[in-house]
Amino acid sequence: MTSTSVPSNLGPGPVPTASAVRTASRRRADALTGVLLRGIVAAAAAAAIVFWWTTTPDDATASAGTAVTSVAELAGLVLGVLVCAQVLLVARVPWFERAVGLDRLVTWHRTLGATVLLLLATHVVLMVGGQSLTTSENPWSALWSLNRAVPDLLWALVGGVLFLAVAATSARVVRRHLPYEAWYATHLGTYLAIYLTFWHQVRGGAHLFASPTARTLWYAMYLATAACVLVWRVGLPLVRQARGVARVERVVVEADGVTSVWLGGRAVERLRAQAGQFVLVRFLVRGHLGTAHPYSLSTVPDGARVRLTVGALGDHSGRVGALAPGTRVVVEGPYGRFTADRARHHGVLLVAGGAGIGPVRAVAEELWRRGHDVVVLHRARSERVLALAGELRDVPGLRYVPLVGRRAELGHDPLAAGSVKALVPDVARRDVFLCGPASLCRDVERTVRSLGVPRSAVHYDELSFEEQR
Known part of the structure; x- marks a missing residue:
């Protein structure tokens, strides 16, 4: 390195690494909790299937119509369980978030959403089809007959339409052109959709209506889900707000389209955040009041101030x-x-794309303080958007490599396997942290895996969770 001085914004020099035993124990506990969480969802869905099997009458297969209707009822029961699971994944339950991470929970939420949508379509189509086969009516007449025969079916259909609207606005091609506020308002309709479809389940569902015990458990499942949302998504944020808010201390333009916001105040002092994590912020000013948005910390919190480095990815x-x-x-x-605690090796490679340099810069600082051998690769399309580069250059023991230019201009991909191997020959013996657009994270993960990095050593924080900011 050409410099032997440490920039003041990186704080004190390296210190001994924290207890590896404690960190490894935490990782094992989190992994176990993640497995347990998936197991609970699978067990609940399996319980719904067993309940359907044991309460389905013997004559359910007496005709094609009754058989199709019975399968539709199965789809409806599993759908009810998975809807609760989908809501719980983003209810900000601390136990879930600590084990899996909110960004990954959101990914699971989206994946489960596709299954929910498929089951919803299956339930509706098979119910109408079963009625049509039984009564020899056309589908529209069969639907009208079901509406007259099944309590609250009309409201359930309205709820189903709301679910479809939420799914439509979740598609990437739609989200790119939809203001965040409109997307957020549409997603709030999910709760109304659940409410509208719930009464159809307990009043019109043949299996639940016939079993008071099952109906009670169904009520308990939905009430518990609602309680989690009310406590962690509504109640606790209001309590935190009542105890004090943060204030903007200063705003700094870091590069084209990249701005840092420094926050201080009582709310910041209580955060207990780690470098690389993100917070949801709601600026109490016109144009920002409607929603809270996720922004990553780009420095190691000092207990008094935090810095959020924001890429201009949307209106907000x-x-x-x-x-x-x-x-x-x-x-x-x-x-x-996306924290330094996940590193298992002395050597660490961090790769940032665009605005992903914010959390990467914070984690790099924390790892450097702990004495790790740190290499940072910063991908950017031009020098004008190379934010925070000055804070990482020429730091003793930290190697910062900007990779600037479009592939068409460079004539090669600077993050291809050969390039990464040339820049970091010992990459296979390092942990790899990735933060940037989803496409960059996927491509670099494939690259480092091909170079011998095990899956367990790749840690990523996609900006896809923050695309609607």
């Missing part, structure tokens, strides 16, 4: 640069597991 994030010092801010969190 594009207006961050206009915030005035003193603006009050509601802060929720911290969330995420």
Whole structure:
């Protein structure tokens, strides 16, 4: 390195690594909790299947119509369980978030959403089909007959339409052109959709209606889900707000389209955040009041201030640069597991793409303080968007490599296997942290895996969770 001085913004020099035993124990506990969480969802779905099997009458297969209707009822029961699971995944339950990470829970939520949508379509189509086969009516007449015969079916159909609207706005091609506020408002309709479809289940569902015990358990499952949402998504944020809010201390333009916001105040002092995590912030000023948005910490928190480095990825994030010092801010969190505790090796490679340099810069600082051998590869399309580069250059023991330029201009991919191997020859013996657009994370993960890095040593924080900022 050409410099032997340590920039003041990186704090003190390396110190001995924290207890490896304690960190490994935490990782094992989190992994076990993640497995347990998936097991609970699978067990609940299996219980619904067993309940359907044991309560289905023997004559359910007496005709094609009754057989099709019976399968439709099975789809409806499993659908009810998975809807609760999908809501719980993003209810901000601390136990879940610590074990899996909110970013990964959101990914599971999206994946499960596709299954929920498929089961919803299966339930509706088979119910109408079964009625049509039984009564020899056309599908529209069969649907009308079901509406007259099944309590609250009309409201359930309205709820189903709301579910479809939520699914449509979740598609990437739609999200790119939809303001965050509109997307968020549509997703709030999920709770109304669940409410509208619930009464059809307990009043019109043949299996639940015939079993008071099962109906009681069904009520308990939905009430427990609602309680989690009310406590962790509504109640606790309101309590935190009542105890004090943060304030914007200063706003700094780091590069084209990248702005840092420094926050201080009582809410910040209580955060207990780690480098690389993110918080949900709601700036209490016009243009930002409607929703809370996720922003990553780009420095190691010092207990008094935090810095959020924001890429202009949407309407909300594009207006961050206009915030005035003193603006009050509601802060929720911290969330995420993109932290230095996940490193198992002395050597660590961090790869940032675009605005992903924020959390990468924070984790690199924390790892450097702990004495790790740190290499940072920073991918950017031009020098103008190379944010925070000055804070990482020329730091003793930390190697920072900017990879600037479009592939078409460079004539090669600077993150291809050969390039990465040339820059970091011992990459197979390092932990690899990735943060940036989903496509970059996927491509680099494939690259480092091909170079011998085990899956367990790859840690990522996609910006896809924050695309709607």
